[in-house]
Amino acid sequence: MTGDSFARTIAGTAADLPSGHIAVWAEVLSRAHGPDRSVEVALIEARPGHAITIHARRLIDAWRTEAPDLPGPAVALALRSAAQVHQQQTAQRSELVISGPTSPSVSVRLTSSVVVEVIRAARSSLLVVSFAAYGVTAVVDELVAAARRNVHVDLVLESSVEDGGALRGRLGASVAFAALRDLATFWHWPAHRRSTGGTSRPALHAKLIAADDRCVLISSANLTDRALTHNLEVGVVLRNPDLVRKLVAHFTALMRAPAGPLERLR
Template identity: 35%
Template structure:
């Protein structure tokens, strides 16, 4: 694989599907490679850097805009096929040279936007995640049953100095919020420390990242996205059973 092909693969595997589609469309519509226009089609700083590297290699190899669009579309199809067959590593933080992973927020948004009937998220704390909030409200607009389990504040028996539930309820009026209110003796002092997002029994994102701005963009966080198979279904059933059996209670 030469450097040009490597840049194509890295870009196709890192940016969101929407951003990739936007870049391809711009290449086709313009009929030429206009870096200024293309830079506006991606938002995250890391994606912009990958795009700059891709365009530099395209210039070196005299790749035309239509040909580059075709290369990106082809790589995207291959990536999507293999993503459906295997877990996807998700990483936020410094990225070693020669590696390519999608970031936490990109994958969290994919799971939320992919939900059609039910969506369950858990986190220790949640605040300052504007793009996540927008996506969750859009999911509610589609009729998705959005459930969110968070750690309670100290004044309500939990371990948080802040009240994440009240903060998030204010911006997510149609979501249903849950807390681990009654903790058996062996779990005294324990916290809701799981960070997962499950959509429709078919997409499951397991991550170290809380629902915070820093976790989405600045912290060093790792996770795995699972598509299809038994594990998303098992995790969804486990979360729903905690609700139905009263382990966690709706607030």
């Protein structure tokens, strides 16, 4: 049926882009008279990026092919409506999250956007676990904002080899979060609590961000600029409270003195 492809494109765009992008794109579309290239350029310039370019081109091409007489405000309304439906459907659903190259055949969320989304979702607590961390100013800013709205932030981070961890170099992952020194609780896995069997040192290699006991992002991506954007990384967002609660409880137990292997970083 004519228009079905355009409807699917709008739904896919609403599912793939974060809410901030949807709002900005809807504003651009509401001022558009038709599906010309100037609208595509305006969408791209509103939120630059390689993946954004693909989505903008796909939307404009489908609009031109399937519904060229449809006015911009109607397309904007359709995009907002699709985004609302997507948000309601995903409230309890697991989602695939990726960094790096995108696939036109599979709808996925971008890691950088999901990290911000999960942090902003926290009402009382955030558990952040990462092996490496650097160059993530936007993430640090979001964590600072969360701490200042009275969200308790626990940062469980790998140490450098010099400090008994497995992270190469002189500096551990906690350095990236210096702005949170007085706002969050830092945890590490000290050398004397790691097993000594074999020739390699056990690593604190988990990567996750849990908001309260409602949702968690588990990903192969470290909290680094390249991992969140350019590296080929995969992850999943879980919104199963029972499962999230068990995961958070596991780390809480690891932090519990005197038996827990994690120690507060002074």
